[in-house]
Amino acid sequence: MYQQVKEYWKNLIEEQVALIAQEKGIDAATLREAGELAVNTTPSPDMGDLAFPLFPYAKVLRTSPQAIVKDITERLSRVDTVRPGSLLPSGPYLNVFIDIPSLAGALRETVYAEGDSYGHTELLKGQRMMVEFSCPNTNKPLHLGHLRNDAIGESISHILKANGAEVEKVNLINNRGIHICKSMLAYQRFSEGETPESSGIKGDHLVGKYYVRYAAWEKEDPSALEQAQQMLRKWEEGDPEVLKLWNLMNRWTIEGIEETYRKTGVSFDSYYYESDTYTLGKDTILKGLEDGIFYREEDSSIWIDLEEIKLDKKVLLRKDGTSLYLTQDIGTAIQRHGKWPFDSLIYVVASEQSYHFKVLFHVLAKLGYEWARNLYHLSYGMVNLPDGKMKSREGTVVDADDLIASLTAMAREEIIAKNREKEVGDIDDVSEKIARGALNYYLLQPSPMKDMIFNPAESISFNGNTGPYLQYMGARISSMLAKWETVKEEYEGIRFDPSLLSVQDERELIKMLALWPTLVAQAAAEYNPSVITSFLYDLSRTFSRYYHDHAVLKGESRELIVARVTLVTMVLQVLKNAYALVGIPFLKSM
RNA sequence: GUAGCCAUAGCUCAGCUGGAUAGAGCAUCAGAUUGCGGAUCUGGAGGUCGGAGGUUCGAAUCCUCUUGGCUACACCA
Numbered sequence: 001m002y003q004q005v006k007e008y009w010k011n012l013i014e015e016q017v018a019l020i021a022q023e024k025g026i027d028a029a030t031l032r033e034a035g036e037l038a039v040n041t042t043p044s045p046d047m048g049d050l051a052f053p054l055f056p057y058a059k060v061l062r063t064s065p066q067a068i069v070k071d072i073t074e075r076l077s078r079v080d081t082v083r084p085g086s087l088l089p090s091g092p093y094l095n096v097f098i099d100i101p102s103l104a105g106a107l108r109e110t111v112y113a114e115g116d117s118y119g120h121t122e123l124l125k126g127q128r129m130m131v132e133f134s135c136p137n138t139n140k141p142l143h144l145g146h147l148r149n150d151a152i153g154e155s156i157s158h159i160l161k162a163n164g165a166e167v168e169k170v171n172l173i174n175n176r177g178i179h180i181c182k183s184m185l186a187y188q189r190f191s192e193g194e195t196p197e198s199s200g201i202k203g204d205h206l207v208g209k210y211y212v213r214y215a216a217w218e219k220e221d222p223s224a225l226e227q228a229q230q231m232l233r234k235w236e237e238g239d240p241e242v243l244k245l246w247n248l249m250n251r252w253t254i255e256g257i258e259e260t261y262r263k264t265g266v267s268f269d270s271y272y273y274e275s276d277t278y279t280l281g282k283d284t285i286l287k288g289l290e291d292g293i294f295y296r297e298e299d300s301s302i303w304i305d306l307e308e309i310k311l312d313k314k315v316l317l318r319k320d321g322t323s324l325y326l327t328q329d330i331g332t333a334i335q336r337h338g339k340w341p342f343d344s345l346i347y348v349v350a351s352e353q354s355y356h357f358k359v360l361f362h363v364l365a366k367l368g369y370e371w372a373r374n375l376y377h378l379s380y381g382m383v384n385l386p387d388g389k390m391k392s393r394e395g396t397v398v399d400a401d402d403l404i405a406s407l408t409a410m411a412r413e414e415i416i417a418k419n420r421e422k423e424v425g426d427i428d429d430v431s432e433k434i435a436r437g438a439l440n441y442y443l444l445q446p447s448p449m450k451d452m453i454f455n456p457a458e459s460i461s462f463n464g465n466t467g468p469y470l471q472y473m474g475a476r477i478s479s480m481l482a483k484w485e486t487v488k489e490e491y492e493g494i495r496f497d498p499s500l501l502s503v504q505d506e507r508e509l510i511k512m513l514a515l516w517p518t519l520v521a522q523a524a525a526e527y528n529p530s531v532i533t534s535f536l537y538d539l540s541r542t543f544s545r546y547y548h549d550h551a552v553l554k555g556e557s558r559e560l561i562v563a564r565v566t567l568v569t570m571v572l573q574v575l576k577n578a579y580a581l582v583g584i585p586f587l588k589s590m
Numbered sequence: 591g592u593a594g595c596c597a598u599a600g601c602u603c604a605g606c607u608g609g610a611u612a613g614a615g616c617a618u619c620a621g622a623u624u625g626c627g628g629a630u631c632u633g634g635a636g637g638u639c640g641g642a643g644g645u646u647c648g649a650a651u652c653c654u655c656u657u658g659g660c661u662a663c664a665c666c667a
Contacts, residue, residue, distance in 0.1 A: 036607085038607070038608085038609070039607095040606090040609065040610090041606090042610080043610055043611070044610095044611095047610085051609085051610080053609050053610085053648090055609075055647055055648070056647085058647070059647080065647085090610080091610080092609090092610085092647090093609085093610070137667080174667065176667095177666080177667060178666080178667090179666085179667075274667090299665090301665060310593085311593085311663080312592095312663075315664090315665050316665095317665085318665040319665065320665085322665085324664095324665070324666080324667085325666070325667050328667085350661095351594085351595065351660095351661070351662090352660090352661050352662060353661095353662080354594065354595080354661085354662075355593085355594080355661090355662050355663060356662085356667095358594095379595085381595080381596080381660085381661095382660080382661085384660095386601090386602095389660095414629070418627095418629075420627090423627090434629095445602090445603065445604085446602090446603060446604090447603095447604090449595070449596080450595085450596065450603090451595090451596070451659095451660070451661095452602085452603085453601090453602065453603095455601085455602070455616095458601095458602070458615090458616070461616080461629095462629050463615090463616085463629060463630090464614090464615045464616060464629095465602095465603085465614065465615040465616085466615085466629085468629060469615095469629065469630090471629090472627080472629050472630080473630095475627075475629090476626085476627055476630090479626080479627060480626050480627085483626065484626090522606080530603095530604085531606095534604060534605090534614095537604090537614080537615090538614095541614085544630065544631070545630095545631065545632090547626080547630085547631090548622095548628095548630065548631045548632090549631080551625055551626065552625095552626060553625090553626045554625055554626065589627090590627095590629080
């Protein structure tokens with residue numbers, strides 16, 4: 001919507017530039033050397049809404065930018081078909097005050113009509129996009145790193161959907177390999193048959209406990225590793241006893257992890273298991289060998305030469321014929337495309353695996369899969385702690401459940417301290433939603449690519465640029481609109497008059513609301529949820545200032561009250577729509 | 591060694607296709623409530639945008655070199 005206004009002014013000014021060029025006898029080709037006219041914002045609102053720098057034309061038109069600005073301003077003042085708005089020449093810049101009332105009028109129609117889907121675009125319409133994220137091991141509970149992964153995966157899925165894509169969220173459970181056997185082995189030896197039910201320990205934590213127990217045992221008993229390897233062999237042979245334990249412990253872990261997912265608002269459309277896909281990977285490699293894409297070493301292991309992409313050689317199948325990580329991922333990708341033919345597949349995986357994905361995508365392309373060109377590694381940086389990295393050996397790994405629990409407890413204390421137990425209703429539910437909003441917002445603020453530092457103290461603070469701050473804006477507006485509902489009838493018949501919204505912050509809010517769809521599209525194009533979080537904060541801050549400085553329900557006239565209530569209603573709608581894309585629960589009261 | 595990513599205020603982060611005086615939060619100092627939720631708002635102080643060249647009318651942004659940090663380069667996943 002704002003986009004159209006920008007285009008309108010841009011075209012108008014470009015036309016005038018073309019006319020000037022024509023009069024000077026400068027041909028169109030020469031003019032084009034100056035490039036496209038840039039549309040910027042002004043440094044401050046009192047200088048206008050849009051800024052057009054005219055430096056680039058100075059050279060081709062052989063005059064100063066200032067003169068061009070002056071010339072265009074004069075010409076436009078003579079054109080009476082110009083849409084309302086006004087010009088403010090500012091040195092080499094031509095600034096434009098756009099016509100806010102007409103923008104606000106159009107906004108009112110669109111936002112009220114579209115509601116929860118205001119801001120959705122058709123950028124990715126007809127695209128089938130699969131998003132893989134989370135991908136836990138079944139030998140321990142989730143930690144902070146998974147939470148960032150989950151937040152990004154979940155958010156990007158919502159963003160893609162909002163842009164019209166059909167999205168399939170998939171999880172790949174890493175449930176095979178020697179690390180899984182280690183926790184099983186320790187369980188066999190030390191557990192005395194304890195279960196999540198008997199011990200009261202959440203399934204994933206119980207399994208994790210034995211994974212840790214194994215590590216201790218391995219130090220005492222040098223034969224431990226050998227026993228684990230033996231168990232893996234038994235697993236591959238299909239030993240019923242081993243499989244039984246494997247199934248049982250996998251179930252415990254997955255059920256535990258799913259409980260964590262519920263708390264963080266994460267869900268999947270389908271699950272894949274590595275135990276199901278590695279054989280397909282193996283067969284594919286063998287077929288590729290027949291087709292001459294790969295080659296066999298003397299020791300009978302199978303390799304690919306990656307010289308084409310300027311990398312070394314890579315082994316695809318061990319000499320004993322067993323599969324590797326890469327082999328499995330090849331199988332998984334092919335299986336997925338078979339089950340749910342996608343146009344693109346996005347892997348949300350830590351940046352440390354970019355080499356792996358480079359190789360994976362290349363191998364799939366060499367195998368002749370058309371869709372291999374549309375695989376994308378959405379890589380994200382590590383989550384570190386203020387005093388360094390998380391290290392499991394040093395016990396500095398931040399457990400996901402612990403973190404959520406302490407955030408929830410903090411939120412709860414805050415509600416009690418503010419004496420708002422009655423207003424919030426279900427205090428457990430609200431505390432959990434505040435914690436979830438705080439966590440998701442904290443994790444989605446930095447660009448995915450960058451490493452980030454997770455400061456627990458800061459994350460549980462609810463002041464400043466935080467999730468709860470954003471939720472608070474929604475709650476305040478809700479509370480105001482609830483009051484409005486009780487007096488609404490008295491205002492029956494008063495129409496929304498956008499021209500009454502003339503305060504600076506009202507102009508800013510209208511522009512931001514109108515800009516929202518553009519940001520939704522940008523977030524998808526860049527695979528970057530932080531576009532949304534930044535916008536949310538800007539909008540909230542502007543609204544908060546506005547709310548502080550100007551009375552809405554106690555405005556000077558009935559018409560003004562109606563106009564402001566309409567604006568505030570739209571702010572709430574856009575806040576809600578933005579919350580939904582970044583996993584911040586909307587709260588009427590907190 | 592080779593490749594990739596990163597470097598912006600004391601700390602944590604923004605900064606759109608290159609554009610006007612590089613912005614927030616935290617911390618710090620000083621203020622604001624006879625109004626719709628103070629989990630709020632306003633102001634001060636705090637910057638050689640790692641460094642050096644280059645391209646350009648104009649560079650935090652693009653190019654080259656360089657320094658520092660992280661990661662990967664396993665017949666682990």
